[in-house]
Amino acid sequence: MIAVIGCGNTNRRDDGVGSAVIRGLAARGAARDGEVTLLDAGTDGLAVMFAARGCRRLILVDACRSGSAPGAIFEIPGAELEAPNPPSLSTHDFRWEHALHAGRRIFGDAFPKDVTVLLIEAADIGFGLDLTPAVAAAAAKVADRIAALAATPAEPAA
Numbered sequence: 079m080i081a082v083i084g085c086g087n088t089n090r091r092d093d094g095v096g097s098a099v100i101r102g103l104a105a106r107g108a109a110r111d112g113e114v115t116l117l118d119a120g121t122d123g124l125a126v127m128f129a130a131r132g133c134r135r136l137i138l139v140d141a142c143r144s145g146s147a148p149g150a151i152f153e154i155p156g157a158e159l160e161a162p163n164p165p166s167l168s169t170h171d172f173r174w175e176h177a178l179h180a181g182r183r184i185f186g187d188a189f190p191k192d193v194t195v196l197l198i199e200a201a202d203i204g205f206g207l208d209l210t211p212a213v214a215a216a217a218a219k220v221a222d223r224i225a226a227l228a229a230t231p232a233e234p235a236a
Contacts, residue, residue, distance in 0.1 A: 080228050081133040081190075082108070083117045083126050085140040085174050092148075092200035092213040095220075096139040099196075102221045114228050119174070127177035127184070136190040137224055138174055141200040141213070148201030149212030151220060156193025194227060196220050 082103060084096030100118045103109070109116045115133070119125040130136045136156065144152070156178050163176035172180075181189045198220060201210040209217065 079112075079133050080114045080135040080137065081117065081129050082114060082137045082224055082228070083119050083129055083139070083174070085119050085121065085126065085138060087121055088207065089205060091202045091204055091206040092198075092209055093141045093203045094207070095141045095198045095200070095209060095213050095217050098209055098214070098217045099139045099220050099224070102217060103224060106221070106225070108225065108228070121173075123172035123174050123177040126174045127181040130177070130181055130190055130193075131185045131188050133190045135192040135227075136194070137227060138193070138195045139220060139224070140174065140195070140197055141203070142197040143200055143203070144197075146199045147212075148199055148210060149216040150199040151216050151223075152195075152197040152199075153223070154195045154197065156195050159195055196223065 084100035086093040086096040088094035088097045097118045100116050104116055108114050117129050159175050160178040161175045162179050163172050198216045201212055
């Protein structure tokens with residue numbers, strides 16, 4: 079099974095792009111065959127970790143702020159972004175990159191080795207519900223890319 083997980087805060091304009099991609103994929107019927115699972119995890123890193131367990135491939139979508147042009151798309155292997163969670167007393171600090179690190183250590187071989195992260199450069203993360211035009215256009219392109227990734231075989235285990 080392939081898990082496609084959108085992350086971000088839908089109340090912060092472009093930060094909600096992960097959720098928008100998941101909604102777009104659902105409208106296309108991407109989860110129809112049972113091979114693809116779609117999840118809008120919002121800002122819940124623990125949900126990412128548990129939803130990924132048992133999948134052969136994981137695809138994450140989120141917004142980023144790198145200083146690039148709004149709507150720029152970055153496709154990065156998950157292993158490049160895994161990070162240990164700094165000590166904290168709040169689960170709000172446990173993000174998807176921490177979920178990749180912890181999931182691999184907790185679940186071992188039951189955690190996907192084939193992880194792709196698609197990041198979309200945000201233009202506006204202020205309060206609001208709508209994506210900016212550049213980010214909305216990028217969301218459609220990312221949905222197309224996810225459909226292509228889901229149609230290809232998973233990377234062999236390393």
